[in-house]
Amino acid sequence: MEREQTDKRKMRGESSKSKIIEAGKTLFLENGYKDTTISMISKQAKTGYGTAYTHFPGGKEEIFFIIIDEILKEFYQIASVAYHVNSKEDSLILTRGNIEMFLKLAIKHQQALKVFHEAIGVSHIINEKWEEFIEKFIKRISINIQQAMDKGLTHHGDFDPEVVAGVLFYTGEKYMWKIALNKTDKDYRTISESLAQMYVNGLYK
Structure with a gap:
């Protein structure tokens, strides 16, 4: 009983x-x-x-982060997919596809991301959570870069993987927010192609 x-x-x-x-x-x-x-x-x-x-x-900050964390998990899933490349061409296909998925999520969750952007600006707790997510995402991308370096596919063998990963993430993040905040009229596929070409041609032989 x-x-x-x-x-x-x-x-x-x-x-x-x-x-x-x-x-x-x-x-x-x-x-x-x-x-x-x-x-x-x-x-x-x-x-x-x-x-x-x-x-x-934790009040509304805790409630809000539980809600937004569901969305962040969708974004992180893109980075967590197994990444095995043996050529520059392989990397271009995968990188382009991943950036497209990233930006399509920005379109899908546009309204929620607008609120998230506001929350980051007014809540240090939410901002810290976002910074933690960024660090986690960049570390995951850097693993892929290290694999490419180990295979001798990159222009240099002494790149810092986290720095290179940060270049890709922060550029993608910029356009994610532009999409969420209606500050660009560029098609996500055009953005994805340009970013992928820049990243892959800069990194790979």
Whole structure:
């Protein structure tokens, strides 16, 4: 009996957390990060103000990052795919494809990324989370670069893989934000082709 009651409390708690997260998704997109409050989220989720803090002690920053982390995982999945190349041509095909997928995600999640961009500017916690993601992403790309160097495919054997990876990531990030913020009318395929050619021709023999 006691276990049954515990299970029911746990289920209610999980249900409450899900409602709060779903309410947050709706309100952040409607109002932006700065103008969304815990009170608004609690009301939308039909839960008590204190309940929201019980589940998410970090307040709206914690709720928002849980939401945006789902999107960041989609972006990271691009970098985490096994990368085996034996030629410059192989690398161009894979790099172009990866950049296209990266920018297509920016189109898919455009509204959420607009809010994320705002949150990065006003919350040092969210900004730190984004910096952690960037570091993780660059380290993963640098593994691929090191593999190419080990195979003797690059112009030089003494490139710093993380520096080269950073050049690719930060250039791609720039266009990701341009797409999210409606600051470019360039087609994502045109951007992908240009970035891939620049990166591969600069790195590979």
